[in-house]
Every structure is written in C-alpha cells, then in structure tokens.
Amino acid sequence: MRTFQNLVGEKGLLLVFVYGTWCAPCVQTLYSLGRTSEIYQHEGVNVAVASVDDAQILKNFKATAPTPINFPLLADHDEALHKLYTSAVAKTYLVIDANGILRAKFVNADGRSKPSHQA
Template sequence: MNKKKRRLLMRTIILVVLASAVSYTLYANFTKEARGKITEGDQAPNFVLQDMDGNKHQLSDYEGKGVFLNFWGTWCKPCEKEMPYMENQYSKYKDQGVQILAVNVGESDFLINKFVSEHGLTFPILVDEEKDVQHAYGIDPLPTTILINPEGKVEKVITGTMTEKDIQQHLESIKPQ
C-alpha cells in the first residue's frame, strides 16, 4: 500500500471514530430525559450503599418509614446551606419513623469526612462512588431530594436549596400515620 492510500485510510478511520462519538453524544443528550428519571408516584428503586462507617444501607430496609433521600456534594454551596437544617430536623424526626439518608455522589472519603465533621452531621451519609444510584434516580442537579413514603413510593422530587421550614414540612409529609 502506498503512502497516499495509507493516509486516506487513517483519515477515514479517524473521521468514522469522530462521527461515532458525536452521534453517541447527541443520542445520550436527547434521550437523557427518558432514562432513569424518577417522578412522583413511581416505586423508589432499591439500592445498597455504605455509610462512612462501612455499614450497608438498603432502601428496602426502611420500608414502613418515610425516607428523605438527599443527593449532595461537598463543593455544592446550596447543599452546604441546607445540611444544618437537615441535622436539626433529623434530631426531631428520627424517632418518629422518618429517616434522612444523604447520598454523596462520587467524592473521596477524606472530603466527605471533613465536611461531616465541620457540620456535626449525625444522620447516615452514604457514598455513591460510581454514581450508580444518582443515575438510577436520574439526579441532576445537586442538591436534589426525593421524598419516599412508608410504602416506598416517591411522593415528591425537590431540586435546589430548602429552608429549615421546608425540610420540616417535607419530613412531616412522609411521617408514617
């Protein structure tokens, strides 16, 4: 094969690879709304994640309780703002059949532990290293909170920062009767 034909073949291969990448990116962006987006009334997908102490938490273990499932990151200022409110309300609602689970998405244990100790958080901090649970729930942006009733159904999906009063009202809404 002469030099000209080899160069043409290489350019064609590169062009095909680039066209494939662009096509996949467009497909992924246009179909992301249809994939894994949790809505009110859906059964909450079960998951198993570890907390910062190595304990496993499975969503189905909380059946019969209301679950306040919060997705957050240490870099997220709105997340940081609502964490003290969540802590205050957790101390009031943890004995009333409501569980707060805060899922950190893809950060190191060092950053998470630093954040938890700075804010004095006592509710379970779960780590979604591979972002599998984030993707299963279709979470974007952070913070996003999923309110799950005692039967395991999604009551509400909340994106953005909440006030302490908002959090209190949401916890009250998923409290078992």
C-alpha cells in the same frame, strides 16, 4: 455495614438529600437538615445524605463540620443513586420507601424550600 434496609425508618421511609461538598448552598442546606433530622426520625422517617464525592472526602467533611452531622453521609461516586432515581446532581430531596420505590422528589432549586416533615 449499612444497607438500604437498615437505613429505612420505622414507617418504611428514607429521606435522602442529594448534595455535593463543593456546592456551598447544598452544604448550608445539609447543616439545616442536621437541625431538623430528629423531627423526621421522631416521626419514623430516617435521614441520609448522598454525595457524588468519594468516601474519604465525606469522612474528612464530616470530621471538620462546624456542627455535628447525626445521619449517614453516603458516597455515590459512581452516581448510581442519581441514575436510579433520575436525580439532579445536587440539591434534591428523595423520599424512598422500604421497597426502594421513589415516593416523592423535591428539587431544591433555591435552597430555601424543603419537604414538610408533615408530608
């Protein structure tokens, strides 16, 4: 079973992209993140994606994705993560430390800007 503690990277950080499978720009950003997630992981920051969709929808989405998704897709159907970190429903990056403290939040309003992997 996945827990928050085993999702956190070597440097004690987890980058979470909040999205919805119904949001086309979010899905494109997710695929882009898939191409760069290894850079984050190499620097000790793990990547996960949270969606308000339920677990079965995410399972089907991952199974039919045109490119491999090599990080966890987390179902946040009750929006607990969204409420805890006052996240917009979708297109937001959260950087969370090993203690569950939000260290940075990037609202990805235009679908083009992402947090630097150098940050």
